[in-house]
Amino acid sequence: QKEVEQNSGPLSVPEGAIASLNCTYSDRVSQSFFWYRQYSGKSPELIMSIYSNGDKEDGRFTAQLNKASQYVSLLIRDSQPSDSATYLCAVRTGRRALTFGSGTRLQVQP
């Protein structure tokens, strides 16, 4: 079992819709969770971090964490074509370096 799992997609949503990206992780003691966005041919950049159960909102982005289910998600409201990218989930456990999922490719159709 991979430590961090994501559906590779592509996830296709129409412009203005809500995009929902999901991630599961295997280590119950993981403490820190991150979402990175990566445009094609570019390097990843951090868009959200979450450390406690519940929701965390930042503009059009909401990260959701459920440690009991070992599940973290990212919602993008009012999706725009500029949101089309690969979204990488990353998990940190203790003092170890981050473990990344393989990413979900999002396509927002105009």
Add this chain to the structure above:
Amino acid sequence: NAGVTQTPKFQVLKTGQSMTLQCAQDMNHNSMYWYRQDPGMGLRLIYYSASEGTTDKGEVPNGYNVSRLNKREFSLRLESAAPSQTSVYFCASSITQGLSDTQYFGPGTRLTVL
């Protein structure tokens, strides 16, 4: 501030050749990382350095060596390149504060081994 810089941006090697990928950061970060990214595989950690003078293996260290030259610089060396090392290589740096661990990535090096 330049952030994280990497050289070269592109490189083509023949099997068996060696090369060093250079990485530098000007954000005074303690931790630095080398990843490789292959299609459908996400980012896989090769080596990391939690602080100057220390290095640790990541998920895929075989065939690579690293040097943390000083706080700013972290290099990755391929001693005898193999076609399986064809990939995009990213260097990153971060400063860990409690649970927070924001990594900043360089632009990447596209390496092809023939």
